[in-house]
Amino acid sequence: MVSFKLVRRYLGKHKVRSILTIGSLVVALFLLCMLRSLVVALDAGVRGAKRDRLVVQSAVSLFVDLPQSYQSKIAAVEGIETICKWQWFGGRHPTEEAFFAQFAVDMSELPKLYPEIAIVEGSFADVAAERRGCVVGRTLAKTFNWQLGQTVPLLGTIFPGPPGDGWQFTIKAIYEPTSSAVDGNTLFFHWDYFEETVESTMGMTPGTGTYFLRTAPDADQVAIAGAVEQLFDNGPQRVTCSTEAEFQAQFVSMVGNVPFFVAAIGGGVLIAIVLACINTMLMAFREQLHDAGILKAVGFTDGSVAGLMLAESLLLCGLGGFGGIALAKLSEPGLRAALGSMFPGYEVTGETLLLASALTLAVGLVAGVVPALRARALRVVEALRSVE
Amino acid sequence: MSEPMIAARRVFKRYQRGGETLTVLDGLDLEMEEGRFYALMGPSGSGKTTLLNLIGGLDQADEGELVVAGANLADLGSADLARWRAANVGFVFQGFNLIPVLTALENVELPLTLTPLSKKERRDHARFALKLVGLEGREDHRPQQLSGGQEQRVAIARAIASDPKVLLADEPTGDLDRKSASDVLDLLARLNEEFKKTILMVTHDPFAAARASLVVHLDKGQLGRIERNAAPAAPAARS
Structure with missing residues (x-):
């Protein structure tokens, strides 16, 4: 299909830029998967806790x-x-x-x-x-x-x-x-x-x-x-009797609000990568302004030209994002071995993979939506007058 | 008498420039018959390109009625206008306007992706169009690997690939040397004579205009005179 070919060719036109953007997405999504897996590992004891197990400890402290x-x-x-x-x-x-x-x-x-x-x-x-x-x-x-x-x-x-x-x-x-x-x-x-x-x-x-x-x-x-x-x-000696899940949760809270810190770091990484992708797609839009005019002149509708821009963003982000997700999954055994003593339950779960996939698509949509809307609103005559 | 292929009735087009209203088309009335080759001439700012853009549905008139290939363009929404363009109009621009990341064949195939043709049929149509313009064997060349004349011929092949009724050419020889310009004009004349395409060509060049059967002169956004070329100039001798 020429349209998909067109999207691929545009990505290939600026190889260095595309590779750098894809590379940063690989790193970002790998990091997000890894950080979430660390939180999941910390929480593994809580999640695996059985309802029929109780733990009795000193009411003063676990160390008494x-x-x-x-x-x-x-x-x-x-x-x-x-x-x-x-x-x-x-x-x-x-x-x-x-x-x-x-x-x-x-x-x-x-x-x-x-x-x-x-x-x-x-x-x-x-x-x-x-x-x-x-x-x-x-x-x-x-x-x-x-x-x-x-x-x-x-x-x-x-x-x-x-x-x-x-x-x-x-x-x-x-x-x-x-x-x-x-x-x-x-x-x-x-x-x-x-x-x-x-x-x-x-x-x-x-x-x-x-x-x-x-x-x-x-x-x-x-x-x-x-x-x-x-x-x-x-x-x-007074005692506290809690469920196994509550008991395990104590250990997670002992190392501080790790989920919050991880979410903050992950959020920061995500915002940075979204901004980088938006920048890349806006540059792509400016470069393809004239071509968008040509497409409209030969009969492509406003919507289909916008769709091409969105498809380019999704393809760019998909290559990077899913690359990062694949890397996170492939590196799972190695990281589990390396982090085993600190994060015994380290695993890139299906839920993490789904969440990361959804984030990848969301980054692609967010990065592509502004250029797509601009491409949609583009007047043919003005676009054809523009010079790349 | 049959309906004209292009009918402009009291067409106005104005632009705002620095707080000033510039009237480019000033109540233009014009009719063009099917199967004719028209040259549109006039001084700079007379509204030639603006008229071409309006006829091709690339822009909209502020007032008046424009009926092209049986469709009143004012009645068409943005998406319908795009579909109408794909089916009825082929454009040839001065700057060729090929997509640089696509090959010659893919550029020609581009408007055909909007048709219900199969991939093979699209390929066959595009190859035929390239053969018609004399670019057989150049299918896999990118625009930057072609000369200006060849690029313009690819643009003509793209314009005719979906077999439109009207070809609109805006200074198609403006960026070409004499020899290439002559080849392109030969091609347009042939499309008019053999395939009965209605062609409207904007040009400043009297030699190019001489190849058309009718020359329409615009002046200050209004129709000036229409000249009939008794016998359009013969194709230039190839050197």
Whole structure:
């Protein structure tokens, strides 16, 4: 079709300008996709949270431990099926620089609490059989090239390890998360090993940072949370019981209003690129003014000439925008590997792709609408008098 | 007596220039018959190009009636006027006005994209038009790869591609050397004689005007005299 050919040829006429505009669109849309994916990653825990999981923590702060004696009292509340101690360990690998999370948990309760932890190598039974046994996420194992049966040494930054070898864990199972509620970069190990070691090295019984609860499917979450909080209204340590989603949301808010900053940066990038595209299309319009007059003289309607201008804008922005979107999707595995420890759920979701596609089309329409309207209103005689 | 191909009745066209109203066409009355080759002459500012633009539907008269190829142009809206132009009028401009990013064939094919013809039919029509103007083998050349005379012949091929009733030529030889100008005039004469196209050509050149069958003189926006060339000048000898 000559009309489409015409649009392509006009873009090809000023190759450098077209390439630069397309290049800036590629960068802008890639950035927008990446920034949104980071927010999605931060929010993954919240989105993946289950309604039937509750988290009990100190009413003072997440950094204040709860006594272990609370476990049996909480477990007695009607509607609670599972309760699991959950303690942040905060260890560091002696040689690897990359940080990853480790938790001491009631290993027997973990699979009941999180059925999303799907074991792909070894088994929970193997972990249970080994006092120093641990289960690690597949992403974590891949990052450090860990194998089943391998010993993982850790330096305790909060809890000093046993004299001599320090903290030693043996990988007895590797899991793959089946939901974004679970991070694939985590190491879980036995509460008993943790407690015994802390008692022997620090001379104290450790508390637990949180209790994770799983309720019966038809249980009243609000009533259970209220009952749990009421148990400790008079101390010794008051607690807050929230849904898993609320608990996860705390972490997102801890790093500040990230979605707002990302939206602000993304908005800035978008405005800059819209202005650049409008400028490009206005230049194109000025250069094609005479040709628009010719087209009208040979019988093209005002609308079809405007349509050509709009099509040129859409093609220009589409090439750049969809190029950026493709780049974001293609770079997803690499970025996930690179950002894994900080943004475990990094993924360019279908929603992000749709949003970016809609933005691309919107940029094309906005950039093309002014030149298109001008082309539409153009008087043939004046256009033919103009010189390119 | 058959209806004239072009009929202008009490046509006025005014422009505003620096707060002053300039009357370019001042109640012009004119009739042109189908199948004739007219030359439109007159001093600068006499309204020749303005009249041509009005007849071609590129501009609108302020007053009066203009009937061309059976259509009263004042009755047509912008889109209808564009469609009417595509079907009834072919333009040949002094500056050729080819689209620089398209090849000769694609330029000729351009008005045909507005017709219901298939892609192959459009190609065939465009090739035929280029052959008719003697540019066979130049189909894939861009305008900048052609001489002025060849560009003008591509413009003529584009003008006739959709088989319009009227050809409007505004100083078609103004930018050409003598030889190329003569070739273009030969071509216009042939289109009139063989294909019975009604041609209206604006020109300052008496040699070009001599190739038409009738010469219409405009003066201060009004019809002056009409001269009939008893025997239009023969094609110039090719050197």
